Amino acid sequence: MSVVLRLDHLTKDFETGVLGRRRQRALDDVSFELVRGEVFGLLGPNGAGKTTTLKLIAGLLRPTAGRVSVFGSAPGDRAARAALGFLPEQPVFYDHLTAEELLVYFAGLCGISGVDRAQRAASVLDEVGLGAARRQPMRQYSRGMLQRVGLAQALIHQPALVILDEPMSGLDPIGRREVRELVLRLRDDGRTVLFSSHILSDAETLCSRVAILARGRLVASGGIGDLTAGRAGRWEIVAASLSPAAAAGLQTQAARVTRIAHGRYSFELREGDGPEPFIAAVAASGGSLVSAVSTRATLEDVFVERVS
Amino acid sequence: MTRARLVAWHVFKESVRDRVLFAIAGFALVLVAASVLIGQITAGQDVKIIKDIGLATLELSGVLMAVFIGVGLVSREIERRSIYSVLAKPVHRWEFVVGKYAGLVGTIVLNLVLMTVALFLLLAWLEGKMPDPGLLKGVVLILAELALLTAVALFFSTFSSSGILSAGLTLGVFVVGLFSEDLRGFSGIVSSPVLASAVRAIGVVVPAFSAFDIKADVVNGRPPVPWAYVAMTVLYACFYVSALVGGAVAVFSRREFK
Structure with missing residues (x-):
C-alpha cells in the first residue's frame, strides 16, 4: 500500500507571553501515516492538538521539530497542496460572493482552466447539496450551509488526499448523514480522507484506523478492531x-x-x-x-x- | 502569474462591492458638486477653484481607499479565517500578496480614471474648450502617490492583525512623508547629533510624499512641470513600491496561521 501522508516525530511549540519568550507545546513527537484509500480519524478532546496537526499538514504552520510529507513533498510545496483538499474548522468565506463565484475563484487558484471552472463548481456544489442555493450570496447562508461550502471548496480540484477539520460541525442530523455518505464515496473513489472529530460514533462508522491525541501526545493509534480487541465485553x-x-x-x-x-x-x-x-x-x-x-x-x- | 491575476480580480470585485467604496465615491461627488457652488460665488476664479478642489478630491478619495481598504487586504483575510482555505490551495504566498496589491491598485486606477473623466467633462462644459492637458501630470503623480501609499498599507497589513493600528501606521508614514523635506532641513538646526541623525534617517527612509504634490503648479500652469520630473517621480515611486511589496512578501511568507 502506498503511503500518502507521513508524520515523523512532529512537534509544534507556540511562542506566548511578552516578546514570545515562553513556549507552549501544542504537539509533542507525533508520528503516524496514512495509506492510499483509507479513512483515518484523528480523535481527541478539545485542545488535544488535532487542529494544529491538520494545519501543519496543510502548510499553514511550520513544525518546531519533525517533518510532514504529503506524497513525498513538504506541505509548503505547490505539488503537495495540489494533491490536498483542506476544510478548516468552522470555515468563513467572503460575504459578497455567491458559493458559485467562490468555487470558480478557488478552481482557478487550483489551476483548473477557465472553461472547466464553472462546470466543476456546479458539480461539486450539487455533490454537497447546495446546487439550488449556489447563486445566493453567502452572507445569507446558515452555519450548516457554510460548512457545506467548505466541503465543496476542499473537493473542487478532486484532491487525492482530503483533510477535514471537524466536518460534522454545525450540521443537522441529515447533513451529518450526507457528509458520512460523501466521505464513504470519496473512499470508494480511491481517495484518502483524514478527518478530526470528537464525535466518536462518526469515527467508528467511517474510519478504518484512528489516532487519539491528548494534550498534544499520541496516546493510541491503529485499527478500531485492534484498539478494542482483547477487552472483555x-x-x-x-x-x-x-x-x-x-x-x-x-x-x-x-x-x-x-x-x-x-x-x-x-x-x-x-x-x-x-x-x-x-x-x-x-x-x-x-x-x-x-x-x-x-x-x-x-x-x-x-x-x-x-x-x- | 495567472493565480496572482485571479487574486487581483477577486480584490477588485470585492472592493467594487464594498460599501466603503460607495461611501468614498459619494463623498467625492459631494466635494465636486461643492466646488461648482463655491466657483459660482467666487468671481472669475470658478474654473481654477474647480480644478483645485477636483484634484484634491481625486487625491483624498484615493488616500481613503488606499488606507482603509489597503490595511484590510491581508489582515481581513486572517481575521475572518478565509486565509486558511486560500493558502491551502496551490498558490504561492507571493502570488497572493502581489495579487492583493494589484487588485486594489486596479480599483484605485478605475476610480481615478472615472473621476478624471468627470472632472474634464465638467471643465470642458464650463470653459467651452478642451481643458489643459497639463492637468494630467497632476493626475499621474496622484496615481503614483496612491500606488505607493497602497504598498505602505499592504506592508503593515501583512504583520499587524489590527486594522486600526495598520491604518494609524500607514497614515503616520503618509503624514511624515508629506513633511519629509522639512525633516531633512530640521536635522540641520538641532544641536544633538544623535537626534539630527535620527531625524535625517526618518526623512530619507520614509517616502517623500511631498514630491508628488504638484497640484498647485499644474492648476496655475506655472512654474511649468516638465514631463521628465513626472517620469523621475514615477520611477521613485516604483522603487519604493518594489521594496515595500517585496518586504510584504518576505514577512507574509514567514507568517504562520494559528
Whole structure:
C-alpha cells in the first residue's frame, strides 16, 4: 500500500507571553501515516492538538521539530497542496460572493482552466447539496450551509488526499448523514480522507484506523478492531418489579445502575463479570428479568481510558 | 502569474462591492458638486477653484481607499479565517500578496480614471474648450502617490492583525512623508547629533510624499512641470513600491496561521 501522508516525530511549540519568550507545546513527537484509500480519524478532546496537526499538514504552520510529507513533498510545496483538499474548522468565506463565484475563484487558484471552472463548481456544489442555493450570496447562508461550502471548496480540484477539520460541525442530523455518505464515496473513489472529530460514533462508522491525541501526545493509534480487541465485553441487565431497597442491594454487584422507571432498573456489570449470578440475584430479590445484553468494548471505552 | 491575476480580480470585485467604496465615491461627488457652488460665488476664479478642489478630491478619495481598504487586504483575510482555505490551495504566498496589491491598485486606477473623466467633462462644459492637458501630470503623480501609499498599507497589513493600528501606521508614514523635506532641513538646526541623525534617517527612509504634490503648479500652469520630473517621480515611486511589496512578501511568507 502506498503511503500518502507521513508524520515523523512532529512537534509544534507556540511562542506566548511578552516578546514570545515562553513556549507552549501544542504537539509533542507525533508520528503516524496514512495509506492510499483509507479513512483515518484523528480523535481527541478539545485542545488535544488535532487542529494544529491538520494545519501543519496543510502548510499553514511550520513544525518546531519533525517533518510532514504529503506524497513525498513538504506541505509548503505547490505539488503537495495540489494533491490536498483542506476544510478548516468552522470555515468563513467572503460575504459578497455567491458559493458559485467562490468555487470558480478557488478552481482557478487550483489551476483548473477557465472553461472547466464553472462546470466543476456546479458539480461539486450539487455533490454537497447546495446546487439550488449556489447563486445566493453567502452572507445569507446558515452555519450548516457554510460548512457545506467548505466541503465543496476542499473537493473542487478532486484532491487525492482530503483533510477535514471537524466536518460534522454545525450540521443537522441529515447533513451529518450526507457528509458520512460523501466521505464513504470519496473512499470508494480511491481517495484518502483524514478527518478530526470528537464525535466518536462518526469515527467508528467511517474510519478504518484512528489516532487519539491528548494534550498534544499520541496516546493510541491503529485499527478500531485492534484498539478494542482483547477487552472483555460488559453485560447490561434490565430488571423490573424491584423495590428501591432491592435495587440498592443489587447495585453492589454492578458497575453502574440507572433507574429507568418505577421499579425498573438498568445494571451495567463490571468488565469480565458473567450475567448468571446477577440474574439469580435479581430473581432472589423478587424482581423479573427484562433483558440481558452483551456489549462489546467500544472506541469510546478506549478513548475515555487513554485520554483520562 | 495567472493565480496572482485571479487574486487581483477577486480584490477588485470585492472592493467594487464594498460599501466603503460607495461611501468614498459619494463623498467625492459631494466635494465636486461643492466646488461648482463655491466657483459660482467666487468671481472669475470658478474654473481654477474647480480644478483645485477636483484634484484634491481625486487625491483624498484615493488616500481613503488606499488606507482603509489597503490595511484590510491581508489582515481581513486572517481575521475572518478565509486565509486558511486560500493558502491551502496551490498558490504561492507571493502570488497572493502581489495579487492583493494589484487588485486594489486596479480599483484605485478605475476610480481615478472615472473621476478624471468627470472632472474634464465638467471643465470642458464650463470653459467651452478642451481643458489643459497639463492637468494630467497632476493626475499621474496622484496615481503614483496612491500606488505607493497602497504598498505602505499592504506592508503593515501583512504583520499587524489590527486594522486600526495598520491604518494609524500607514497614515503616520503618509503624514511624515508629506513633511519629509522639512525633516531633512530640521536635522540641520538641532544641536544633538544623535537626534539630527535620527531625524535625517526618518526623512530619507520614509517616502517623500511631498514630491508628488504638484497640484498647485499644474492648476496655475506655472512654474511649468516638465514631463521628465513626472517620469523621475514615477520611477521613485516604483522603487519604493518594489521594496515595500517585496518586504510584504518576505514577512507574509514567514507568517504562520494559528
